Amino acid sequence: MKKQLLTLACASFIACTCFGQTMKKYEGLLFDKMSPNGQWTTQAMQGSVVIFNRVDSVFYVYGDGEGGSAYSIGQGNAINNDGIIVGGISDSQPAYWQDGEWNLLPLAEADTVVFNSADGITPDGRRIAGTMACTKWDLNASGQMLAPVVWTKGEDGKYGMYQRLPQPTRDFSGRIPMYITARSISDDGKTIFGQISDYSGMYPCLIVYKEDADGNWSYQTLGEELLYKEGAEFPAWPNYEPKQPNIKNYMSETELAEYNNAMALYEDSTDLYNQGLIDKYPSYPLYDDYLKNEAKKEEYTQACDKYEEENEAYQDSTAVFYDVFYEACTEKAFAFNEVITSENGRYYVCSLSYPDPDGDPLAWSQETITVPVCFDLQAEGTPMTQLDGNDVITCSVLNDGTVFLATPSMEYTRNAYVIPAGSKKAMSFFDWMKAKNLPAYNWMTENLSFDYTGVEYDEDGNEILVSVPDSLIAGTISVNSEGTVFSSFLWDAWSLADRGQYISYFIDLNPASGVAAPKAEATEVKVYPNPTTDILYIDGDICKINIFDLSGRVVYESSSVSSSIPMASIAGRGTYLVKLTTTDGNIVVKTVSVN
Template sequence: MCAAPAQEKPVPFQTHQAVITNVSSNGNWAIGSLEGISYFINTRTCKLTEYNQLPEISYYLDYVSDCGIAAGSRSTSEGEMPCYMTEDKGFVSLPMPKDITSGTCLRVSSDGSIAVGTISVHIEGTEESYYKPVLWYRNESGEYDMFEDLPYEKLGFDKRINQGVWILGITSDGLKIYGRLIDAFGMIYWPVMWERSSAQSKDWTYKILCEDYFFNKDEICPEWPQYLPVEPDATKYYSDEELEAFNKALELYNDSVEHADFTIPAEERWPYPTYNPNEHEADFFDTSTTEGIERYNRYANDYNKFSGEAAEYNDSLNLYFERYDKYVINEKRFQILSMSVSDNGKYMVTNTVNNDVVMINPETEEVNVLNDTESLFPTAVLNDGTVFLGQVLPMPPLDREPYVYADGKVTYFADWVRSRSEKAYNDLMEQFPDGHFGIVNSSNPEGLSFGGFNQGLDYRYVGWVMNLDAYDDYTSGISDNKISDNDISISVSQASDYIDILGADNADVRIFAVNGSCVFHNSGVSGRISVSSLVKGVYIVEVKAEGKILRKKIILQ
């Protein structure tokens, strides 16, 4: 079952000697992983739990939900097993068939009802595998059932088996899942999404976004040759005597190669052999008999057939690459090493091969390059389209300064925090005087809770978590602008003792003084709220309901 919500008040700012790569939307939990070591933090109690059993076991955590269930895996010499993790239970393996030995859990819905991840599936007859998206449903006992497959296109645009799909996001209501699809070469990335109609439905639809964005449809689509010729094995045609002679010659050759190794002193080293039996297999047929000639001819015919088919195969490969170069527009390709999606599903951000950050509209599939974002990568996107950005560094120490993209421009993350809370800004600057807060991540739709980690010049990691909502001077960068056109209305009674909120049920209401401080906050508002305790003056009322936001200036007199 989901961990019960902690009752302590939110801690405004805390630091830990840990890597923090994800914070739950409600700010109650934080997790991180680095080189087989994982960290789990209850931010209400500031309790840090470290999982370190190297080298026997490697622990990995990728995400933590509002209910305190984290998604990850546990690796041993036997393979990587998908797990969920809670503060009380620790790492718990998710159900897997015996023939699957590798997988990881990557996301959990906010209520813990579903967990999603990826498993590795062996391609029969080869040494290769592909990665398939799967989903676990939680049952009435609070545990998870055997995984079910999410729909997925195994075969790529060029008739090759795709490398697979990785899960990268899930909305708080558990109705949409996002991920990336990678082609067989590992060169082309697509954003993908799954959607269902309700939390009770198990019928998921699958869609590849921007499927043709980097394809030149005026050219012929390349197609990988489907038939791979196999060279005939001469030893299968040999008689017992011929096979014995071949094996003896091969044994002598291998012995000569071993004694000709360059690490052996020159005076003891043998000359390198010039005759390799593997390159002269036809020499071992005994053609002095009719039966030997028949076997030799059968091998020769099969080998000649193979040679012809191999030439055709190579021609097909050359044609494939010729068409590939014309069909794929390289400079437009995505490189989805990281991807963030807003909880309302309106914004998706990732990178291109040119290291630009792009914003994708999942509904229209429109792609826009964000200005001045070269060599940055997205770490979060809020419901209003604000993007948190991190710096790409090639090698440690990973001493990084985060940025924010909003209103068409890139600004320092420190300035974004300061516009919302001077006290929060001071806390960050006291810990990181140079403004290098590291990589900042957030799952909160408004960016109220977030965290990150930085590695200073001393190579030590400092992880931190911040809850803006816990600061008494938090303003959310408000103004009296109407943010969205909707049916919500705000009106003040004639006596200025209450405010009517119409057109919104279970709304989140905040009232800000002109200095930006929040003087009133209540959730689940439907109808009327009392403001008789507020002093007379000018305020800004902010109402959030069903993804809509309205802000209005009022005067209490």
């Protein structure tokens, strides 16, 4: 069902338009995906999804309300310029959103409905790349869990049944891979990017699928040789894991019924003992005591003896394998699900981690170095180039090979860096923008300057309070293939006295792009405390209040405005969007949490 939530100037923002170029800052929102033209953007958090059309200034909200479904956005290039957005519903059903409606992608009847996803879409919407759970998915299974697929739109305008992409049947050590994914797709739909993880799930490397002129797909793994030492030879992994016999399979219906009766009596007696009504704790019934058929008992005994013998041999062979495996592994690994690719299908960038040779040997956990790397798929031999940086995530790569990074990797208060095409050296995103577009740089320095405070540690582990006024923080950046449209988000822990908040911003350097700048907020509005446990106070000249939950349902509305709202009684725990209409005609939207 369509959840069209708000038509508004936009959330609380600061906007600037210069020579047809647009810069906008949104407070309280985390936009982590955008279409190449910047018209569409999404926020996905804890099962809820916000879709924002910046041209029409319309929000669509879908969420995990009472009895509702959870929604997700694809992990690759999930949005095209026409506003088709791929993702999933309830972690099971791959789907795409278009014109305000979610549409299910076709699945085979036998498909396991768990961990299926659609992750990347071509600009024309003709193809969608995704990942399907292998049938009978089981955490305890030794088989492959995830497989790469692609959906293609037919002449009737509908997506047909997915095509499973070719893949390796063994990982670098000769075992069955745990998962193989397809997360991103090139603009012509002929190159798809993903990852392949080894049997243990701990060592992912990169994989690329290509379609030839005859429509046949092939694959190429990238970086696999980095995971193990040169010349390593792995012993054969046992192709059969013994299964322990189940005694119930040897028991008759009568014997099973007797056992179940004994178990029921045991549970009743346990309750009586816990209540102090009997003195002796009851004996736990064992299946062996109820298998009375001598022939079946002997058959079960022999099966157990065979299992013990086979399992001992299995454990011995796996021990030999792991002795070689752990010695051969370099402990290098690519970042999980970090699939960053250029639209033209030429470049694939990712971060690569490996143990720090100069790390503290007494540290609680092994210290690592995390560097950005870039593969050029059009160069002979598909060489990998290690780029400048440490503790990074890769964010975007342009069609010319310019790479955008963010650091630190494990925080949302990140700064952005750029490695220009043909270079290995990183430079600040602010410096890069200053050289590219001075008005945008000036807007950034005015709106992304914070009085940073944080805690660092000296060599002895003592805390040091650090305060840096007017710190420029660019956040986690996404960029279109030409380097003209930018979206970023960051966690601002300093601007508000009582709490932190997410901030997102857009920069569109295309003149007359058609995405109009909304009218800036004229009336100051304060909403506090946030989060709240009960009363929400509102300061400002407000003439109307609307409050929505994340499923789009109106939980409160009033034109008779009060300065306080009893959120606990009208809404309950959760996250809400509070839409405030000011007396001078502006609309402000605040995200509020009720604990």
